[in-house]
Amino acid sequence: MQDCIFCKIASGDIPADTVFEDDHVIAFRDLNPQAPSHTLVIPRKHIATLNDMQPEDEVILGRMYGAARAIAVQEGIADAGYRTVVNCNEAGGQSVFHVHLHLLGGRMMHWPPG
Numbered sequence: 001m002q003d004c005i006f007c008k009i010a011s012g013d014i015p016a017d018t019v020f021e022d023d024h025v026i027a028f029r030d031l032n033p034q035a036p037s038h039t040l041v042i043p044r045k046h047i048a049t050l051n052d053m054q055p056e057d058e059v060i061l062g063r064m065y066g067a068a069r070a071i072a073v074q075e076g077i078a079d080a081g082y083r084t085v086v087n088c089n090e091a092g093g094q095s096v097f098h099v100h101l102h103l104l105g106g107r108m109m110h111w112p113p114g
């Protein structure tokens with residue numbers, strides 16, 4: 001999508017601190033980190049929200065979680081633990097409308113989240 005910032009990161013038009021990439025997903029550090037380790041895992045395909053995922057896209061979600069698992073090891077947060085979050089639409093706190101998985105770690109997480 002032309003005016004999607006995450007599509008521009010995926011295509012390399014906008015720089016990002018990339019920590020993982022393959023043919024289907026790319027992951028980069030969040031510009032405004034909420035934890036010592038905070039990365040975003042996105043599909044290369046533009047899908048606006050979780051609501052917009054079609055059944056055939058569900059394999060992408062698996063790839064996103066697979067990437068998150070690998071990045072957690074890479075970041076040294078796997079054993080201590082970490083949190084994965086997908087915000088959906090306004091009430092869910094989504095601000096960038098290209099599906100993304102937040103991977104947060106390096107500190108104690110609290111529950112319930114705000």
Ligand code: AMP
Pocket residue numbers: 005016028029030031032033040087093094095096097
């Ligand atoms: P959400 O509020 O769930 O849509 O999360 C969007 C996230 O994208 C926020 O945590 C932002 O800090 C992050 N973000 C926005 N623009 C960029 C960017 N250019 N590079 C890295 N992270 C970004």
